Amino acid sequence: MAAAAGPRGGQWAEQRALGRAVRLLQSLEEQCGDPRLAMGPPSLRDLLPSTVRLLRAVARVRHDAGPGGSEGPGGAWNFLQVFLANLEAKAKQVAGLLPGRGRRGASDDLFLEGSRLRQQLAKLALIFSHMHAELGALFPKGKYCGDHYQVTKAEAHAFWREHCGARCVLPWAEFQALLNTCHAVEPGATAQALCSTMDLTFSGHVSIFEFDIFTRLFQPWPTLLKNWQLLAVNHPGYMAFLTYDDVQARLQAYRDKPGSYIFRPSCTRLGQWAIGYVNSDGSILQTIPPSGPLSLVLLEGQKDGNFLYPDGKNRNPDLTALCLAAPQQHIHVSEEQLQLYWDMDSTFELCKICAERDKDVRIEPCGHLLCSHCLAAWQHKDSQTCPFCRREIKGCEAVSFYRFTGGTVEGKASAVDTDPSRDQESVEREQVGRAGAGRIPGSSPSECPPFQAPLALPRLRAPIPLPRTRAVAQWSGGSRAQATEGAAG
Numbered sequence: 001m002a003a004a005a006g007p008r009g010g011q012w013a014e015q016r017a018l019g020r021a022v023r024l025l026q027s028l029e030e031q032c033g034d035p036r037l038a039m040g041p042p043s044l045r046d047l048l049p050s051t052v053r054l055l056r057a058v059a060r061v062r063h064d065a066g067p068g069g070s071e072g073p074g075g076a077w078n079f080l081q082v083f084l085a086n087l088e089a090k091a092k093q094v095a096g097l098l099p100g101r102g103r104r105g106a107s108d109d110l111f112l113e114g115s116r117l118r119q120q121l122a123k124l125a126l127i128f129s130h131m132h133a134e135l136g137a138l139f140p141k142g143k144y145c146g147d148h149y150q151v152t153k154a155e156a157h158a159f160w161r162e163h164c165g166a167r168c169v170l171p172w173a174e175f176q177a178l179l180n181t182c183h184a185v186e187p188g189a190t191a192q193a194l195c196s197t198m199d200l201t202f203s204g205h206v207s208i209f210e211f212d213i214f215t216r217l218f219q220p221w222p223t224l225l226k227n228w229q230l231l232a233v234n235h236p237g238y239m240a241f242l243t244y245d246d247v248q249a250r251l252q253a254y255r256d257k258p259g260s261y262i263f264r265p266s267c268t269r270l271g272q273w274a275i276g277y278v279n280s281d282g283s284i285l286q287t288i289p290p291s292g293p294l295s296l297v298l299l300e301g302q303k304d305g306n307f308l309y310p311d312g313k314n315r316n317p318d319l320t321a322l323c324l325a326a327p328q329q330h331i332h333v334s335e336e337q338l339q340l341y342w343d344m345d346s347t348f349e350l351c352k353i354c355a356e357r358d359k360d361v362r363i364e365p366c367g368h369l370l371c372s373h374c375l376a377a378w379q380h381k382d383s384q385t386c387p388f389c390r391r392e393i394k395g396c397e398a399v400s401f402y403r404f405t406g407g408t409v410e411g412k413a414s415a416v417d418t419d420p421s422r423d424q425e426s427v428e429r430e431q432v433g434r435a436g437a438g439r440i441p442g443s444s445p446s447e448c449p450p451f452q453a454p455l456a457l458p459r460l461r462a463p464i465p466l467p468r469t470r471a472v473a474q475w476s477g478g479s480r481a482q483a484t485e486g487a488a489g
Contacts, residue, residue: 057142237310259308291395
């Protein structure tokens with residue numbers, strides 16, 4: 001009887017904690033009803049009801065799963081205990097700033113732009129935004145996926161799973177010790193600064209979601225902490241926890257100094273950077289550059305005259321050390337994969353959407369390959385999912401193809417073996433997909449809508465086959481980043 005009562009008692013405690021969190025956020029939503037509190041993005045008035053819906057979905061799925069589905073250490077309930085305790089603490093901090101809490105004089109300052117209380121509320125709104133995104137990522141539609149959540153960067157994903165297994169959240173001290181096995185973290189102030197950068201929700205823990213965001217921001221993996229040190233600790237242009245409006249206000253002081261800029265993690269596209277700068281005509285622009293190392297983007301912007309004076313200062317840090325070419329990596333294509341293509345009178349290199357250009361982009365994290373022209377056209381339709389598998393596109397890397405001649409790469413050093421099996425799915429499905437006019441190769445009519453312009457459908461004519469030599473895909477350092485000007489969250 002005692003053994004059976006344990007899971008039921010645990011489920012009851014879980015449902016009670018989720019219900020208490022829902023009631024707390026609903027009460028907080030009522031306090032945020034004053035239109036003078038409107039800010040954004042992000043806005044608490046939008047985040048609170050959306051978080052309530054997510055929590056209810058989690059409670060419903062967990063209840064339906066019954067008491068027999070309890071996880072081991074690091075599972076859903078382990079994460080929810082950390083998350084809900086932090087949610088309650090942050091909600092109380094917000095409530096302490098809002099009117100009706102016995103702080104009438106201080107509350108009046110809350111409505112003044114630029115006041116200390118207003119800045120505190122904006123920071124808490126950003127933390128709530130990160131918590132909302134974290135909950136949605138680890139519990140999509142209420143169902144727990146933390147045990148198989150995929151970190152965008154392959155090397156970072158391998159590190160987490162090797163050292164943390166199926167766990168999705170760790171106390172900071174434990175995570176720091178694990179990170180030290182490959183990236184030395186100086187104790188004291190440096191470790192505290194790293195924790196505040198990585199722990200977006202300020203819970204004293206690091207989740208796999210937060211780790212994913214950090215490794216995307218400070219890529220590449222081999223120099224992860226060096227990148228963080230130069231960009232987030234030493235660079236005067238780095239700003240944490242600023243909103244779009246905060247950036248606009250800060251750059252107002254430099255409108256007579258074109259080329260002044262600051263950068264921050266985007267609060268609407270987590271894992272990407274947002275850069276604000278003063279244009280040559282004195283206007284203030286903000287942009288979210290394409291995925292890739294920030295150091296490359298800042299150096300290119302410096303050459304173009306856009307990013308010259310970080311936070312108005314005359315000295316622009318030298319980031320060229322971060323842009324040294326990383327060791328080349330290659331994907332060895334198996335003979336079986338090549339045979340599949342040859343049987344279709346095609347090649348591994350050829351983009352399977354347009355059937356005209358070679359693949360030169362790898363989508364992250366799913367690993368599917370296509371040409372940059374087709375990817376740009378696909379994303380021009382505001383689609384942020386992979387055209388093959390419909391997973392969210394969190395980044396991409398440039399690739400180029402070479403051939404082996406006598407076991408070596410022509411004109412290149414010997415290759416490092418990597419498994420390209422994630423692209424094998426599109427290889428195998430294409431034999432069916434090529435015959436299906438009006439849909440993406442590797443899909444069925446029930447999986448996705450018709451594939452329409454601006455992308456061209458796969459050609460039914462056979463492309464000219466290349467000589468049957470062993471193919472290799474090489475990761476390049478990334479293409480020149482082109483920043484798109486406009487509003488960036």
